[in-house]
Every structure is written in C-alpha cells, then in structure tokens.
Amino acid sequence: MIAIIVSNGLNNPGSYLWMVAISIYLLFSRPNILSSHLIIINSSLLITLLILHRFEVLNFQYTPVGSLALEYLGIKAPVMFASYIPITLFIVYLHDKNKKSIIALEDKNKEQNKLLSLLNHEIRNPLNGLINILPIIEQHKNEPHLQDKYLQIAYTNGKVLKETLEQSLQLQKIDSNNFTVKNSTLELRSWLAEHLTSYSSQITNKKIELTSTFSPDFPQYICTDQRALNVIVNNLLSNAIKFTHHGCVSVSLSHQDNNMVIKIKDTGIGIAQEQQKSIFLPFTQLDEGEGKQYEGAGLGLALLQKCVDVLHGSIALKSELNVGSEFTVTIPVEFKHEIIKPKKKLKINNLIDLTDVVVVIIDDHKVNLEILKLQLKFSNANIKAFNEPIMACEFCKSHHVDIIISDISMPQMDGITLLKKLSANNLPPVRIAVTGNTQTEQRQKYLVAGYQDIITKPYDLDVLYTCINTLYQRHLQQA
Template structure:
C-alpha cells in the first residue's frame, strides 16, 4: 500500500520543520539586516565627518591666504572620495572662492538606496585659523551622494537573504532524507507486512521488527501489534471451542424453545383473557365514575333546590317581627340549614379535588380583611362558649396578595370552626405574617388537643382524633381533609402540632405573591393629631387582645400610656355589661374620648363621646373609633355619608325582571327578595313560558334556572340569543348545578353571569347591579 509523496509522514514532518526554520531564519535575517542598516548609517556619518575634519585645517589656511590654486587641489582631493559629488569653499559673504563637482552614478537600485539613506547629504564646516579664533574666514561645503553607502548595504542584505534561503533548502533536503530513512521507510515496511495479514487467519502472521528500531517507538508499536495478534489467536481458539459447544447445546435449545413456545402460547391466551377482563373492569369503573359524577350533580341539584327554599324562607321570616323564642328557633333552623349547605359544599369540593377538576382563581385580595371577616363571622360562636377569639395580624403585612380568596377563606373558616368547636375555655388566636415570599397563617387554640395517634389520622376523610371526640363534639371529619387538599392545590403546606390537653396549633404556609399595584394609597390614613393625643390603655397586660391592639397603635406611631398616668389621652378599656367598675371609670373619664373594647357583644350604647370597638379587632374599625373618640371625625358626617349612599341606592330605578324557575317555593323566595330589593318580578315555570313572556312584555333582566321541564334554561337562552332584539338582554343563571364545567356551560349557551343556589340577598343584589342596563330608567318608563 503506497502513499503519494505529499501524503508521506516524512514529507509532512520536513515541510513543517522547514517552514518553522524558514520563518525563524527570516525573522533573524530581518533583525540582522536592520542592525546592519543602522550600523551603515552610523558608519557613513563618522566617515564623512572624519573627511571634513581632516580637510578643515588646510581649507582654513587656504581661506586665510586666499590661495585659489591650493583650494582647487584640496577640492579635487575631496572629490576622489567615491561618496563626494560636490565640494566648495565660500567666504563670509557666501561668495565661492573655489568649487569642484562630479555627476552621481546611475543605477536601477538607486531608488532603494535613496529611500533608505536619502538622495544626498550636505555638510557645512566653518573655517577659522588659530590666530584669529573670533574671526570666521568662510565655509567648507561638501555634498555627499549616499548611494555609495546604500549600494554596499544592499549588497550585504542580498547576500544575507540568499544565504538564508540556501541554508533552508539544504536543510529541507537533509531532513527529508533523514526522515525518510529513519521513519517513513520502516513504517512502510510495517504497513506492507500488515497488509498481508488475511482477515480469516490473522493469527498465523507475526510482524518483523525493523532493524535498528527495537528500542524506539516503531519497535514498541510492532511489538504491541504482535501481542494483539497473539490475543486474537487465543480468542479464535476459544471461539472455535465455544462454537463446538454451541452445536451441542443447539439441539437441547430447540427442544426447550418448543416447550417454552407452547407454555408462552398458553400464558398469552390467559393474558388475553385477563386483558379482556381488565378492559371490561375499566369500562365498568368509567361507567361507575360517570354515574357517581352524575349522581353527585343530580343530588347536588336536588338538595340545593329545596335547601334554597328553606334558607330563603327562614331568612325572610327572620326579617319580620318575631318574639325572642320564635326568632331563636328560626336562627337555629337557619344555622342548621347553613351547616347542611357547608357539608354539601365540602363533599363536592373533595370530589372535585380528587378528580383534579378544582379550578383556582388568581385575583387581588386583602388577607387582612379576609381574616377579620372570618373572625367576625365566628365571633358569636366564640362568645356563646365564652372563649376569646383574637386576631393578631402583623401590622407590616402587605395589603394585597394575588390568589384565590374563596379557597383561602374556606381553609381559614374550617380551621376556626374546628378550633372553636374543640375549645371549651381559654382562647383561639389567628396570627398572620409574610416572610420569605410566603404568607403564614397560624390558628392556635387552648382546647382539648390531640394524641400522637390522632395526629396521624387527622387529615384523613371522615376521621377525627378518636371515636369519643366524634361522639362528644360531632362532625364528619371532612373539614381538615378539605383544608389539606386545598392548601396543597395552592402549592402550600399545612402542619399541625398538638398535645393532648394542651391545645392545637395549625400552621398554613401559602406562596402568594404580593399584588403589584400595592402602594401607600391602599393603607388607611392616620390623622397625625392622634399622635399628639395618645392612648390611655386600661386593658390588662396579660389580656390577649392588648398585644394585638398595641402592635397596631405602635405601627401608626400613636403613643400608649397607662390610664392613671395619662388623664388627657383617649381611654381604651376592655369592658362588658357586668363590669360596672370599668364602666363607671369610663363615665368619669375627663379626657377627649373613650373607646370601650367589647369582646362579649353585651355592651349597650354609652355617652356621646364613648365608642364601642367590637372584638375581635378590625384595623379599620379601630381607626374609625380613634377618630370619633378624639373628635377628629364626627358621627354626623358618617351618618350623612350612609344616608347619601342609601339615597343613591334608592334613587336607582327599579327593574322589570323575568324569573324563570320551575320550583314554586324558590319562585316565592326569589320574588320576595327581588321585591325587597325594589324590583318587579314576573315568574315563568320553564323556558318555553319565558319565550312567550318575552314576546308579550319588555324586561330589563332575566334570572334563568338551568334544569326545568318542557324546555331547560340552556335551550331557552340559545333561542333568546337568536332574536336580534334580545342580543343585549342580560341573562343570569340561577342554578343548583355547581359541578366542574357548569359555569362554563352556562356562559357558552349565551348567559352573562352565574350564581348558585342557595344564594343570599346581597349576592343577588350584587349580580343584578353588575348587569343593570344603563338605560333602565328609560326602559322602565315605557
């Protein structure tokens, strides 16, 4: 196997080596020529100055004696120097006494010399004699042609370059021969020997080691190749032995394969039967899941429909005139109905979470207001059990977060309900703070606590700490299960710590981002005059409410002093109807005003400058009481503002509303609520009746049930939207369907909004006001 000349290793090594040597030689030659150039210039300068210095003394005597003949002889002598082309002696008036010159030599390389040394040089020497040192006699002027020196320099430079090139060529030939005999030829011999190795019998060949290469890399390479050939020889022997063994096993394997094939066929038939059974089981499971979903949807609708009527009627009854016993029974019935509704919602939410169909909102909301609203909602339950319900919200808590307020409220309400249920004395505290990008809410109670075994099953569905707890306190055990599932859906974490008899501590951590538009405009404005007035605190230091109130007052920069040391401040005292001593102290207070913190809900209205602060604490309510007690805000202004708001609401024209509802009880509830809201309602039993009513009358808004006989709400809405005159008519779904996708189905059919049964008056008012036609006043007048 021969290689071309340029592919040989010796050529490539020679080429690379010579190129490096030539480059290095060229650099060194350039350096040498450069040094020679500067040396030539220096030598030229010295030689010309020496020539002029030698001629200076005779020229001075000639100028002194004014001897023209001697001057010409001197100048002719100067012209004999090959570089001198002109020489002359002048007097003090620059008049030429004598001169001599010759032409410059002609050469094709003269331009190079002129470029390096210049075309010519003029040297001037002043002439003087020793006896008249202060009197100049004239000048000796010599013109030098630099080509004499330039030609010598170019000759030397050419010799240097040519000799360097010749050296490189000689080196190339020598290296090429050396590399060929030392490296290339032995390698070619090895390659030739390797090419003779047959692929079928590589073990029969051994490569000869080239002469004089046993100890170098070529000998080492050939030795390694021979070792590999020996290894191949050994491996082939083993393979032949293995091949012989394989032939022996082949017959046995064929028999085993036949046996295994028969077994696999039998197992495959069994597997197919199993797969058919699994497919059938899966189809049955899917049918059961759909049946369960349909059952939940149907049961939810069927339970919510009468429950809406029950809660609506109870709510309407409580707005009438009742004696205390009747009102108490009605409130009990209403609370029982709301508990049933809560249980139904918990079951539906758990089924949504387990099915992965629970959707979360991501809207701005105030965690502080949410906590205060939840605490206010549970305050009456805590008062009935005579336990303290305390909110301790960090004053530095950001005002707005992005998240799902409904689900956060649901978690907090469940935790509060549990804490109050299992606490018979002491307190329930709600703490909230924001740190490290996460909102932390703690609910701490001093109730019965839980054992270690109870902690392990507390989040399991339909489980409580133990059987005795279930018998004593009741409940389904769904609340905490739902709490954990909701918190995990919000990418948070819920932890519990408890000891039996020492209370329980729930911690909820939620990674909620701060709302971007949060700013100083969202914070309540504190009148700076309150900082001058100060607070006279008359709440015991160990009372749980005091720390929460003090933290908020300090955040506002309002000074706090004891009541006995600050008779000129606003008195802030904790009192109840039975606490006569505190009430008398408040009545005798001479300061600007009094705030009575009421944790029992039993305090009657006091003097004009007495303000009642309902507990648990609400920040905005505390600020309102401070302004009123200090006289910075007048109650008449607030009453006027409320009256103005009521007048504005009353000034809104009533609407003509078509109520499409098949249940007569719900018709009665909705009609009564709409009447109390100041609207006119006309019922229709189904979608077909609704279409007929719309043909005969004009309505500002339609409340549409979804499931009705004859024609349901979806079809009725679609037919309404087909009429161009009713394209802008607001249609609001009022339905007991609350499963995943029900809202989307309503909106897809053409409805504008969606509320679920049972609903409250404020929810109904809000959705009607949201969709009130802008020209309702004109419409109502037609």
C-alpha cells in the same frame, strides 16, 4: 391438562379443544384465585402453541408420544419454552393489573358508601330542625320575641346544611381536577379581621379569647387564590373554636422567603397521637360513633388539605391530648409592599328601584319560584313568574322584558334552549341564570349561551341583589 397433552400429543387438534373446555369450566364453575391462576397457565400454553403452529414450528399431524418427546428435546423445545415464558408473564401482568383496578374500585365504593352514610346523618339533622321549627314559628306568629328566636334556629340549620353540601361539592371538584387556581391581590390584615369578626358571637358564648398577630415586617398585600385561603383559615379557625372550651385561640402570620406561614393555636381538647395521621382523610371525625359529642361530617380538614396541596403548600400539626393543638400552614405567595387601593365592596341590603321594569322569573320548583318572587317584591318591579319555561318563552316573544332570571335544569325546556328560542329582537337585555351546577365547564356553557351572570344555589340575598343592580345599571349606561 398435562395428562391430555401427554396422551394426545401436542400436534393433535383435540388437545387444544380440551384445553379450551377446561378453561371455560374453571371460569364458570370455580371462580376463585386458584382457578384463575390455572386459567392463566392454560391460556398461556394454548396461545403459545397456536403461535408455534402459525410459524410452522408445529404441524397439526398426530405424532406418537415417544417420537414427539424426542423431537421436542431437540431444537423446537427451546423455541417453545422461550415463547411460553413471556406470554405467561404478560397475561399474569394483565391479570394483576385488572385485580388492582377491582380493589381500587371496591375501595372507592366503600368511600362513597361512607360518604352517603355520613351525609345522610349530617344533612338529616339540620333538615329535621329546619322542617320542624317552621310549624312552631307559625304557632307563635303573635309572639314576635319567640318568632325571632325560632327564625334564628331555622337560619342556623339552613346554614349548616348549606356548608355541609358546599364542602362535599368542593372536595369532589378538587378531586376531579375541576378546580383552577385564580390568584388575586388582597390586603391581609383587613381580610383576616373580617374573618375573625364572623366568629365573635361564638367566642362570646364560649367565653374564650381570640387573638391575632402579624410579624413586624409582614408585607401589606399578598397575591394568592383567595377561595383556597378562605377554606384553609375558616376550617382551622372553626375547628379550633369548636374544640376549645376554655382559654384562647390565637392566629399568627409571618413569612419566610416567598412563603406565608399561618399558625393557629388553641388550648382545646387536643388530638391523640394515633388519630393525628388520619384526621386529614375524608369523613374522619375525632369522636366517631353513636355517642359523638361534636357535630360535623368530617370534611373540613380533608378539604383544607386539598386546598393546601392545590397551592403547593404544606401543613404540620403539633397536638397533645387535653392540652391543645397547633396547626402550621406554609404556602408560597407573592408579597407586595406597595399601596394598592382595594376596590370597595359595598354590602347591598336593598335592591335598586325597578319601577316599570318588567322582570321575568322562571323556575319549575314552585317553592323556589315563590321565594324569588318575594325577594324581588320590594323593588317595585313588574314581576312575571312562570313555572313552565315554554309559557315564559311565549311571553318574552310577545312582550317587552327588561330582566330574565331563569333556572337552568327544567323538564320541558332548559334555560339554554330558552335563550336560543328568543331572537335578538325579544332577548331581554339583562339575563341571569340561577343553577345548582357548580362545574366550571357548565358555567362557561351558560355564558356562551347568552347569560351575563350565574348565581349558584343556594345563594345569599346580597349576591342576588348585587347581580341585578350591577347588570341593570350597566344596561342603563349602555342604552
């Protein structure tokens, strides 16, 4: 490049053509760091010279090398170099910024590949158990005691599968800033007792002790985001119980100024010093590799950390290998001392009687449709099941329908279009959407379209029954 400039001169248009040709050659023939730096220098010089020409510092006329050197030792030389330096720096900045973006993208791809690899294992395991236990249940249909045992295995595997998917989706939701804090008031003592009860069978099987204490002056009520608090306490408790084989797990709650302090201590296997900094990273497990002893996708503590951050709190860890661990979570909350009568939540095990009530259910997935039909069987409702939303739409137009329960994502016609096709005269008074989409903006879209409530797949039976009971009774009161 220097040889070309010296031999041809800066005012020779051929010099510029040669410089462009060199850049193109370096770009396509030698894609490495050295060539990229040469391209930057070459391009910077080329742009500088074109700018100088634009402002008539250079004229495209051939000048011998000797007179050119004398000319540019004068006033024009400082102008040239003063222009060249900032342009070079700017292009170097753009190059480095682009390089950092590529590295960040590569890191993200590595993280996603790790996620897929781990989820592949953590989803296939319970899925394998679920699929293979079903034929065994069929083989032992005349042995009720064995059927109960195998059904429990199927339920446990299904629950593990659901929890793994939910954790990965919650993590993605917080990462993409789709999680909105929604504070509510709860009576903490009864809330904690409810959570501890859910671990009673694990505690009994492992023969360890689970205790809880509150500081004497701890207020009766707190106001915080219950969903995030559930994630924090459940993940700490489940991990403490999982890694404790003898001794006890203790939960203590206290308060400092406007902060609630949750301490969960165990006498488990402990965490090595070198692992303590990485356990809150996604997909990190204490015993990674082929011979790992403990199940899990390594999402729990990462999700916990995200929830603590969302609540503007902090988390600290003290742990000693083969002695135990103590996690301390501090989160700002609003304390309330006055007695507030909490709304009674009824656990609904049965659907209300829906005799003579016409219920249209729609799902393009035949298995899901059949399961939903069975779930509604004992309500005595007149159930009309459709795999094809177009046929369901025609039925609603020509028949009286009281309740419609529809999937959203369907090939022929989605659930939103379905409601749009129905006029006010044939729109069922109770409209429920069943979807696997958990994004807030999408759920809002379904409500705007006309659905009165949304059930997220996979759902518990109580959630379905509560939704139908509430909406249909409200309809009867308004009729």
